Amino acid sequence: MLNFSKINIFFIYSIFLFVSLFSILNFQSNEKSFIKKKVNLGLDLQGGSYLLLEINSDPLIKEKIQSKVIPLKKLLKDNELNYSNFEISEKKLTFFVDNTDKLELLLFSKKDNFLNPYIDKYNSFELDLKILENNKAEVIFSKFGLLTINNSALKQSIEIVRRRIDDVGTKEPTILQRGDKRILVELPGLKDPERIKSLLGKTAQLNFRLVSENEEFGIDKLTSEDGEELNISKRIIMSGENLIDAQPNFNNQSNQPTVSFTLDRLGAQKFGRATSDNVGKRLAIVLDGKIVSAPSINEPITSGNGMISGNFSFQEATDLALLLRSGALPTPLDIVEERTVGPDLGEDSINSGITSLIIGFILVILFMIYKYKIFGLIANIALIANLIMLIGVLTILEATLTLPGIAGIILTVGMAVDANVLIFERIKEELKTEKSPIHAFDIGYTKAKITVLDANITTLIAAVILFAFGSGPVKGFAITLGIGIVTTLFSAYFLARHLTSVIVLNKKEGEVSL
């Protein structure tokens, strides 16, 4: 175990040098560097916000099932099926029908079925039909129909969330899908997430509807900002989808903040027609079910440009413009988890983490020198090499360092010497019976090897499981602990062993003691 071929030595030190060079990358100013790898600081160290958003698809399902009502009734009429007691509830449509077999045939036809499209990906229809007693039919979304709705809502939400956050202009946001209902948002360096939270908390569904007393589509009673209760037609003249731009602005006359918007061609046409037909009437601008304002139509607006005035501050106008530009969320988002750390706490954490690392490190080093003298020094060199390599590997992986991660490094310092202690203690025992110290060192390394491996693999198992199941900061702990074990084994079994062999082989018999 003490004989190293030249090739072995070359490999050991090349690996060490290669890995440790990466740790230097963390200390350079990043701008012009050739390789841009770096250990990232976790949000708990650099400060920032972590948000976990969950889409709530219930309102969307309700909306989607309602949108099936008209085509379904049309289908029934066109095929001379008589129906009665048509009911619309949150997630299903129920009615009595005279010929259920025919209904089933129609509903599950693969040809030009606009009501119930066939989803090739899942080999399933969007809707399901249940026939209950007395020819009662129940139309609901199939499992895969719901999945499709959910997935497209999630994809769309991620896109909108990204647009809104980019528009606010925070540095390096992370926006990722988590599971099938959640969106993870990380905003490093953000001190106060309240504005972004309130921007993400609004669906921003905008539509233009006439104020009307009697209307064939039905009427919603909505309250405006100044408390006025108005009857608003359910017919949507135009919605936010037709907007191509929105900007905050000031009204020339009143100097009030406003939002001016530009419509696409289709929106301009719709808007022009509606305003031409309804001069003198009031047009309500409805955002998320609340009236923002309801001005009178003085003249037809055909240019495709318009303005929303309301009682808002310039900040509110800016936010509204941002929301309208980025588009509406298909469904509301709930913030189910939030963790925000201020930058000064992050800095405190780094400082106390590094202080405890240095102190812990010095204590361990002193102890090892006291205990093992020159071989303690070797163990310490291995320990320092171990730390440098650990940082090097973290850099290569561009891992994220968290506060528990620093704790993991400190713990590695404490536990890393274990490998060398095991070996040295074993050698000591062998020295008692062996006459030749070289032989004793050799046997010591050999016999301790299996124990060192066994002992470290158990901790490695714990680290891997922690990595797989832990979240956020805890994952950071698992990473440093796990990598620490691997670098520990390398530094104890290759670096320290080689250094030991140099000392043992160069000393004369009888001079080596532990």
Add this chain to the structure above:
Amino acid sequence: MNTNIDFSSKFKSANFLSLSLFVISILFIIFKGLNYGIDFKGGTLIELRSQSKNVNISEIRTSLGSMNLGDINVKQFGKEGDYLIKVEQKRENNNELIPEIKKILTNNLNAEINFRRVENVGPKISSELLQSGIIAISLSLAAMLFYIWIRFEWQFSIGSIVALFHDVIITIGVFSVLSLEINLSIIAAVLTIVGYSMNDTVVIYDRIRENLNKHTRLNINETANLSINETLSRTIITSLTTLLALFSIYILGGEILRGFAFAMILGVLIGTYSSIFVAAPVLKFFKVSYKTLEKKEEKIVP
């Protein structure tokens, strides 16, 4: 170090001690319960710093009292002027809660307040986190069991798992007795304790197995005693260096890591004790001898 301490004569009283601590811990965990943090219970946590000396706990409490938030817990956190507020989870949707709390505190306390940390965990997430924590601990126990089972004989496997349960339960028991908070980092600590305790046990077991083959005339008690003595200096040195590192975190690592460091210190102490006084006696219970070893030493030779 040339030790020759008679550990085996103390096995009986140690087992009695372990068993009582174990049972007491379980009773505490069942009847007193655990003090779950917001990670596992859901709720809101706010750490704030105020430069003004006027701010005190009762004032923060009265300010928030008007909000009807349910159970509120306010305590000083580290330095003077630093407070930690914990609010119970009451509502399903908390999009508006944090801005409200911040506003009320800023308006009522009459001092400049720096919100250093805000965490909010919804009820769904907290139950998921608890579930994945329990899965992680169970899985790691199972993985250890499996590893020891392929590396050693079944008696060793059972011995190490008994020692592991002993360590984990008593550590959690101490947390219950002292009403210390159980959060995500404590789960990390428990898993690390599992790894550490196993590490310690494996070192002694390796030696016991080696000695069973080497000294076939010794009985298991004598072999265990010899092996513990032979590895004792390593056991002590490694525990010491690990404890040095941990105390450094405990004292200097800041308020957030303190609970983690405390759990680890407990775990290292209990784990070291258990690998000597729990894991070894189990082998005696199963009457392990060189005859029951199936796998011989040849693996050692590379």
